Amino acid sequence: MQPDHTLLIIDDEEVVLDSCTQVLGGGDCRVLTAGNGAEGLQRIDESPPDLVFVDLKMPGLSGLEVLERIRARDPLMVVIVITGYATVSSAVEAMKKGAFDFLPKPFTPEELRLIARRGLEHHRLVQQTIALRREKEMLRENFAAIVSHELKSPLGAIQQNLYVLTADLEDKLSEEQKTLCGRLKIRIDDLVKLIHSWLRVFAVDINKLKDTFQPVAVAAVVAKAIESVEPHATRKAIPIESSLAASLPPVLGDEGSLTEVLVNLLGNAVKYSFPDHPVRVRAEAQGTVVVLAVADTGVGIAREDLPHLFQDFARGQTQPEGAGGCGLGLAISRRIVEVHGGSIGVESEPGKGSTFTIRLPVAAPPAPQPSPNPERKA
Ligand SMILES: Nc1ncnc2c1ncn2[C@@H]1O[C@H](COP(=O)(O)OP(=O)(O)OP(=O)(O)O)[C@@H](O)[C@H]1O
Ligand SMILES: [Mg+2]
Structure with a gap:
């Protein structure tokens, strides 16, 4: 019968290697052994095992060093450290460095079997997660x-x-x-x-946008976004007002994508508002960031929806009649803003309205103090 699992024991004591092989070998497990750290690492390179036991106290490479090198090669490999009485504190350190568990010497065959079974189960779960992730990626x-x-x-x-x-x-x-x-x-x-x-x-791949980043005038982004949303807003009798601080510094980014973000926010503000309730866009510099806010006095968002709004396909429960959509606008906006090194957030109260705020780092050091007349109404 072909063994299902391969285990590797790394220990300088021959008697430990022999007894572990006897207890764990046979059945569905193949047990490989190595008498020192370097040999153990070589075995792992030749054929990665499902589970590694490594003694902490060995001449040459110590167990901790072996553990570190294993994790550098494969951060998901399941490693159990074997410790003597004197090395309990090293066992704690080993756990901090990513060991799955530790087995104090001397141990009984039953203790060894139990910990090996747990290690293999953990390995199975890790592999399952990787396979699911791969499947999701392919889908x-x-x-x-x-x-x-x-x-x-x-x-x-x-x-x-x-x-x-x-x-x-x-x-x-x-x-x-x-x-x-x-x-x-x-x-x-x-x-x-x-x-x-x-x-x-x-x-x-939104990350690719970074390759073409340039200084972008925030006022141009706001103007283009308003122009794009205005026909829909006019149809709903919702005025869009903008209030931009004078001499806003440019942000480093992609103008089209930043406009897309603002179109999403303004589109939402209009979609989730009522006739004659204006939507307001505000932009100002705060230190090294430009803050853009889109505020409405529409239906608002339920408190329990707030943490999920920026996830793919998330739609809130306060949907006015006929408000179509697939719950992607904010998810896309978050990705774009984050690729610009910025952040996006929301404050909202059901029945009172919502304010979405974007913070984007400015392209250059902040300009000298703005002129005394900072506000301009459009
Ligand atoms: N200004 C707003 N007022 C009230 N609710 C909002 C507002 N903006 C977003 N939401 C809530 O957040 C949810 C997610 O918004 P998002 O823009 O991602 O998706 P959507 O508008 O439903 O669809 P679409 O993919 O067409 O944009 C919305 O379904 C809505 O419940
Ligand atoms: Mg939307």
Whole structure:
């Protein structure tokens, strides 16, 4: 029968190696032995075992040194240290350095079997976690590939053709048909936007943005974001007001992505607000950061939703009727802000409104004191 597990015992005492081999060997375990640290490390390099026992007190490389070198090679390898009476404090140190457990000498066969079983179970769980992570990663990649190849391109083609067709038929369509076409466009635009969000989360490596960072004028980001959200806000009769401190220092980043963040926040503020309740954007420098805040007096967010809002697909329980979305806007925004070395947070009270605040490090040392007239209303 092929053994299921490989154990390695590293100890300078031959009698310990022999007795451990006798107790643990046979059945589903193969036991390898090494008489010193260097030999043990060589065995690990040749064929990584599932579980390592290492004596702390050995001539040459000590058990602690062996442990450190094992962890440097493979931080997840399960290592149990064997200690003599005199080395209990080293056992504690070994645990701090990542040993799974320790076995004081002298030990009975039953104690050895028990600790080996626990070590192997831990190894199994670690391997299972790695496999699950790998599977998740593959699903993510497959999902991104499917979405982009199977959905994004044909949907983009449908969207374009629909626009061309409705423009060509402008004079021939009845009012009712035009309304239907308008609805079709909205639904397809929403779908394209949804796919764009999914791909942003699953396929785009936001870290790569860093390669093209440049000083970005915050006022330009605010202006572009407002321009993008304004049609929707106007339709809902929600005014957007901005109040930017004069001579805001630039931040180092990617203008398009920072605008995307603000569009998400402003879009939410409008989506989760009521007619005639203005949405306010404020920006000011505070030391070496620029603080951007988007405040609304809309539905607000339940306290228990606050810790999860920035996670993928998280949606709060206070959803006004017809407020669509897939819970990705804030997750994408958080990733973008963090890649800029910044942070994003929220304060909210149900029924009273929410304020989302972004802090971004300025691109250069802060400019000299702003002029005496710091506030400008747009
Ligand atoms: N200004 C706000 N007021 C009240 N609730 C908000 C506000 N902004 C976000 N939320 C809550 O946070 C949740 C997550 O927001 P997020 O922008 O990530 O997703 P979404 O708006 O639901 O969908 P989408 O992916 O289209 O942005 C929302 O579903 C909503 O419950
Ligand atoms: Mg949103």
